[in-house]
Amino acid sequence: MHRIEIDRHWLATLIERERLAYANRHGESHRLHDKATHLMGGVPMTWMRKWSGGFPMYMAGAHGNVISCVDGHDYIDFALGDTGAMAGHTPKATLEAVAHRIATAGGITTMLPTEDAEVVAEELSRRFGLPYWSYTLTATDANRWAIRIARLVTSRPKILVFAYSYHGSVDEAFAVPGPDGQAISRKGNVAPPVPLHHTTRVCEFNDLAGLQRELAHGDVAAVLLEPAMTNIGIVLPEPGFLDAVRDECDATGTLLMIDETHTISMGGGGATRAWNLKPDIFVIGKSIGGGIPSGAYGLSADIARRVGEFSDSGEADIVDVGGVGGTLAGNALSTAAMRATLMEVLTDAAFEQMIALCDDYTAGVQAAIDAHGLPWSISQLGARAEYRFTYPAPRSGSESAAAADDDLDEFVHLWLLNRGVLITPFHNMALMGPNTTAEQVARHTELFAEMAAELAAGGR
Helix, strand or coil: CCCCCCCHHHHHHHHHHHHHHHHHHCHHHHHHHHCCCCCHHHCCCHHHHHCCCCCCCCEEEEEECEEEECCCCEEEECCHHHHCCCCCECCHHHHHHHHHHHHHHCCCCCCCCCHHHHHHHHHHHHHHCCCEEEEECCHHHHHHHHHHHHHHHHCCCEEEEECCCCECECHHHCEEECCCCCEEECCCCCCCCCCHHHCEEEECCCCHHHHHHHHCCCCEEEEEECCCECECECECCCCCHHHHHHHHHHHHCCEEEEECCCHHHHCCCHHHHHCCCCCCEEEEEHHHHCCCCCEEEEECHHHHHHHHHHHHHCCCCCCCCCCCCCCCCCCHHHHHHHHHHHHHHCCHHHHHHHHHHHHHHHHHHHHHHHHHCCCCEEEEECCEEEEECCCCCCCCHHHHHHCCCHHHHHHHHHHHHCCCEECCCCCCEEECCCCCCHHHHHHHHHHHHHHHHHHHHCCC
16 A cells, blocks of 8 residues: 655644644633743643643543533543543542542541452452552552562562553663663653663563563563553554563563553453463552552562561561552552442443444544555554554554654644544543543544545645
8 A cells, every 4th residue: 555755844834723723722721821830841740741732731620531621622532641540530430439438438548458458459369360469559659669579589680671661750661772782761761860771671572582682691580561562652562472571581580570550451451361461560550540549569479478478587678668668558548449440430341342442443543544545553452542653563662762753743632632632642542431432433533534634635
């Protein structure tokens, strides 16, 4: 199939038009942003500056998968809080559980357990297979604490990650291979405490030879991976790669640590269940609390036993100040939210519906790409899909990073936003939630096809 070349002058014209339309539609958001002089960068969290258009849209409310802005517009939300709101905005069961905990039962955080904590741990075990769990407030914290546990039980200093993987703000994870293959910081990494090669080994996703080379040093405590890369665009594992990772970990005495904070989009048991993965340590966050800050990590029976031995001997202070806990972790509010969200909202049946809708979403985008000869690709991961401005689809993080195109990002995001559809600002990800409808998917398909036709008109 012939793929056109994007006319950059035409693209610049379209971007300018969409910027003006965005500014005209969002005067109140612009005013609020301009008066936010006490916020660093004018936003509550610096990544909010990544919204296209020069300033972020301000939210007035959100329900299901629809967001309302302060300028009076409603948007079909395919971003869903970059997975944090995968369950939908203010899901009924979660809202009722949180309201009960706050208004009736009382006690948001007391440093005491509630029954909800065990119910959630049992459900996580059912879904992901690991028998023992501990709670955090974010997946970032879960990764940090789990990394310490991996180093403890292996007596090894380093973690292996894949180039351009994402595991929150974990220091060890912002690594790419340098010219000699040694880990160096990704461009823009903020003040790493030590050079990355002291803590990290790195190779490309889907590169088995590179993984074998790095593990051969014998100093890697754990391989930390997402079953598919998600934050640099979706990069899917090639057939057999994940099984080979497990085999190489076993052969070298390395733990396998799987982060499913995003890849839970594969289903109720994430990619771990869908692809029959066997992690030693498991990490998850964001979606499981229905929007209430929540995270968790799970341990295999063997790892939990070894941690217990270190704790019992006094070599590691797991109980108090050993760096694997936080005062608010496992609080009564977050465990109540997790129980309701997992048991009543993000159920296996809900995922079946979400994935079916994402099948339609992906097919619609692919049809428009093909119809207009765009040099793009789309990849799907269960209820999540993402298009990249390159063809064929990237097979590693570095390939996906090289395909980044800020101008096309801005154009696509603004074009859709100005017509009532929201996708994730950091990349071109769409996520289906329990409230997503076939009509909303069809609306995106219609708009995407119109956008592709207009863009392609300047490339012929």
